[in-house]
Amino acid sequence: MLIRGVLMHHLVKDLLAGNRRAAARLITLIENDDEEKRSLLKEIYPHTGKAFIIGITGAPGAGKSSLVDRLLQQIRAEGLTAGIIAVDPTSPFSGGAILGDRIRMQDHALDAGVFIRSMGTRGSLGGLSRSTREAIQVLDAFGKDIVIVETVGVGQSEVDIVKTADSTVVILTPAGGDSVQTIKAGIMEIADVFVINKADLPGAERTATEINMMLDMNGEKPWRPPVLPTVSIKGDGVDKLWEALQEHRTFLEDSGKLLDVRRQRVRRELTEQVEYLVKTRIWDEVRDTIELDSLVEKISKRQQDPYSAAGELLAKINFYKGDHGEGG
Ligand SMILES: Nc1nc2c(ncn2[C@@H]2O[C@H](COP(=O)(O)OP(=O)(O)OP(=O)(O)O)[C@@H](O)[C@H]2O)c(=O)[nH]1
Ligand SMILES: [Mg+2]
Structure with a gap:
């Protein structure tokens, strides 16, 4: 165990030196609740706190991954680096096994400035929200400027995961009008930015109007979440989303x-x-x-x-x- 501990210590050194395999190994150790996990996280911790963390949540199929893919283009164009954690609480798979996400983001697979990882419920005995938070720390220490957590918005665990983020994007889709009524109160509360994705489909404007009406009822708040239409498969509106995220970050910092x-x-x-x-x-x-x-x-x-x-x-x-x- 001593030798193992020493080897693992090297893993942290390698991570800090920018080694991708070390980052991947460390996240696997976290997921599996390895006995060395806490001492590794302890070493990693002093190197965290630099990344800006963005949470992206929405119903299954809302377009989270395609939106993240487009955001990545934006982020990279600005010369920033990014780590992505795609959390699927319903999936037993992990370690990058969510095929859809891999395919959608494969353009970035060879880009050293991007690190993508999927996490499912396998392992993660400490709970998915804890292991997600720990994985974020790994990517933060790894030196990524932006860490994006994509999670399917269906219940409390996703809300918990997203609470880790500095800025949270809630993605909705136009769904014949009754979609807004069914939004969980918890999801409504965590949104810093609303995205109406699939704005190429009918009903997007109406959905946006309904969200804005709900926000009106919330009264004056220091930050009013913007409601932005996007077509993530084409990239429409993604520049506005990135702008909004930067405005929110500035708001957070200044206030x-x-x-x-x-x-x-x-x-x-x-x-x-x-x-x-x-x-x-x-x-x-x-x-x-x-x-x-x-x-x-x-x-x-x-x-x-x-x-x-x-x-x-x-x-x-x-x-x-x-x-x-x-x-x-
Ligand atoms: N028409 C239209 N389809 C879209 C848009 N964005 C995504 N889609 C389609 O919606 C489906 C789901 O997109 P994803 O990006 O995988 O959505 P997701 O929210 O990551 O899905 P899960 O991770 O499975 O919950 C895909 O078939 C996309 O092609 C859009 O703006 N317009
Ligand atoms: Mg996805």
Whole structure:
């Protein structure tokens, strides 16, 4: 394990030197919740915080990947580099296995300034939103200027994933008018920019109007999300989207909100780590020192209740060992 640890240490060095294979390996280790994961992330962390993170969410087939593909052209044309994480919570596949995304973005596959990775539910025992956040850190430390997270917008887990982003784009499509009524409140709240993609299809203007009406009802906010039509298969409107994202970034920076967003992210990371440490420490200790089985027996026989037993158990545990969690 020691040798393995040393080899992994090189992985971080290679990542920082711009090695793509190292980036890919590290994300795989994260997905698989490898035992070295936490010590690797610890090494990576000081090199993060530079990338601007964009979340893109929308219903299956809304055009997220084709839009990301077009955004990449825009980003690269400006001389910026980008990392893409395509998250599909419904897919068991990972490691770039979402075929559609690969095909759609294959123009960028040979571009050293672009790194594309898919993540599914396989592995990621710590939860997909956590492993996504960790993968973002890898790409951030890798030196990508922009990290884009594409996720299918169907439920809470996607909202959680997107909460990691600095700016969030919600993609809608014209769907006969009733689409807006069915937008989840959570999705509405997270949008910094609305995109009405497939604006070549009928009903796009009406959808945009409805979104704008909903935004009107929200009252005055320091940032009003623009509602932008795009045709991602042709690239129409993508320049406007990129402009809007840059305006939002400027707004975040000038208003101090970027620091707020990032502080919230740090708070979540810290809370997660404390909970993780406490949990693992407790069970390590319980395994080593406390006769859990006999306690279970006692409770089963109603000689004790689980409520007081849990309290007593916790009182016996010295779960802070002062090694600052290097282990993993
Ligand atoms: N007419 C029209 N079709 C589009 C447009 N954008 C995307 N499509 C089509 O919509 C389908 C889905 O596009 P994707 O970019 O894969 O959408 P996605 O949201 O990434 O899909 P998932 O990742 O599977 O949820 C493809 O067949 C695209 O060709 C558009 O602007 N107009
Ligand atoms: Mg896609």
